[in-house]
Amino acid sequence: MRPNLLRQKLAEGKPTISTRVHTVWPSVVEAIGHTGMYDYVEFVAEYGPSDLHDLDNLCRAAELHGMGAMIKIDQSLMPFLAQRGIGAGFGSVLFTDTRSIDEVRECVRAARPDHPDYGGHYGVATRRNSYMGYGGTPEYVQSIGDTVLAFMIEKKGAVDNLEQILEEPGVDMVQWGGNDFAVNIGRPGETKHPEVVAAKKKTFETAIKMGVPPRAEVQSADEAKDYLDMGVRHFSIHTDISILFQFWKREGDQLLKSLEGR
Numbered sequence: 001m002r003p004n005l006l007r008q009k010l011a012e013g014k015p016t017i018s019t020r021v022h023t024v025w026p027s028v029v030e031a032i033g034h035t036g037m038y039d040y041v042e043f044v045a046e047y048g049p050s051d052l053h054d055l056d057n058l059c060r061a062a063e064l065h066g067m068g069a070m071i072k073i074d075q076s077l078m079p080f081l082a083q084r085g086i087g088a089g090f091g092s093v094l095f096t097d098t099r100s101i102d103e104v105r106e107c108v109r110a111a112r113p114d115h116p117d118y119g120g121h122y123g124v125a126t127r128r129n130s131y132m133g134y135g136g137t138p139e140y141v142q143s144i145g146d147t148v149l150a151f152m153i154e155k156k157g158a159v160d161n162l163e164q165i166l167e168e169p170g171v172d173m174v175q176w177g178g179n180d181f182a183v184n185i186g187r188p189g190e191t192k193h194p195e196v197v198a199a200k201k202k203t204f205e206t207a208i209k210m211g212v213p214p215r216a217e218v219q220s221a222d223e224a225k226d227y228l229d230m231g232v233r234h235f236s237i238h239t240d241i242s243i244l245f246q247f248w249k250r251e252g253d254q255l256l257k258s259l260e261g262r
Contacts, residue, residue, distance in 0.1 A: 001131070001141040005068035006040050009174065010148065010213060015233035018070065018215075020044050021240045024054035026061035028240060033065025040068035042236060045081065046096055047072075052084060055126050070094055071152070076101045077140035079110040079121070086111060087127030092148035094175060099157030102126075102163045107151070108170030121236040146176040150215065159199045166210045173234065175215045176203045204230055207252030 009016050015037040021028055041062050043050075055071070070092035071085035082093050095107045095240025112120025122144050124136045129143065149170055153159060158202040165171060166230050178191045179198055187193045207214040207229045215234040216227040219242075224235060 001139045002063065002142050004143070004146040004148065005066075005067070005150045006070070006092050007146045007172075009039060014038065016215075016235070018042050019238060019240075020046070020236055021058075022048040022071075023052050023240055024048075024058065024260075029058055029061035029067075030065060033062065033067050037133070038067055040070055040092065042070040042072060042073045042094065044239065045154075046074050050074070052088070055076070055085060055088035056169045059128070060083075063089065064105070068092065072096065082107065082111045083122055084101075084124075084127075085244060086147050086204065087129050088143060090127050092150060092173075094150045094152065096152045096177075097155060097180070098151055098165075099155045099170060100161055103177045104151060104165050104168055104171065108149060108168065111144075111147055112147055112170065113141045115141050115145075118145055129154075150175055152177045152180070153203045154178075155179065155184050157200060162203065163210070166207060166212045169214055173213050173215055174203065174207050176200050204232065208232070215250055 001021065005014060013243060017037065018040045019032060019038055022044055023076055031040055032041055043058050057245065058068050068091045069089065071081070071090040072094040073081040073096065075095070075097040078095065093111055095098070098104050098107065109119065109121050111124060111235050112118040114121055114123040117250055126135060137195045150173035151165065151171055153162065153174050158165060159181070165172070178196055180192050181199055182188055182193065182196050185195060204214050213234050214232055215236060216224070217236045218224055218227070219238050221237065227235070
């Protein structure tokens with residue numbers, strides 16, 4: 001079985017850098033890999049169309065360049081997508097929209113091995129991660145058990161129950177989701193509202209205090225300083241569709257201005 005690169009970094013207390021992709025074109029993942037700078041790539045499956053073949057191919061592309069892979073999944077299809085993502089080779093699953101410890105535990109059970117030591121529901125399956133074997137080996141169980149389970153903290157219920165969620169042994173990382181939180185409390189778009197800012201501060205400070213690594217999403221390296229000062233060591237920088245949009249908008253605007261009056 002392949003080693004879980006993100007799990008190894010967490011166990012060693014090392015920082016990690018990732019980036020996010022909407023596209024299912026594996027060459028984009030390869031381009032990221034060619035930089036030699038990223039520990040893993042997050043496929044935000046929650047936001048765009050994909051099929052099961054895409055999951056396999058994205059993981060192949062990441063592995064080709066020595067990177068790990070994370071999949072962000074919809075809550076409504078959680079058990080299916082979590083297990084198929086792990087089976088495709090994703091070493092981490094990012095769960096969305098959880099509000100309570102019961103929902104968090106449901107996610108953990110779906111992604112942990114169906115084995116007495118783990119108490120999960122992921123059984124033996126012939127998928128890509130078992131490398132053409134049926135998967136019923138100790139190594140297979142260990143590989144499933146090593147999957148890094150990350151959780152979005154993006155609902156008021158999750159913030160209210162934060163300490164209880166962070167105490168759950170299956171929670172390996174957390175990720176703040178300010179936009180979702182603002183909508184959830186009736187403040188859409190108001191990510192600078194005092195209630196949103198306070199919830200964000202609580203999420204990061206409590207996670208660090210309780211020893212659960214928080215990950216920060218940033219649009220550029222310039223945004224990392226405040227998080228670094230808090231003790232954050234795991235970052236996800238930007239996303240492909242936003243990078244392209246900003247380039248096209250900026251460069252198109254400059255070219256149009258250059259053409260004016262000619």
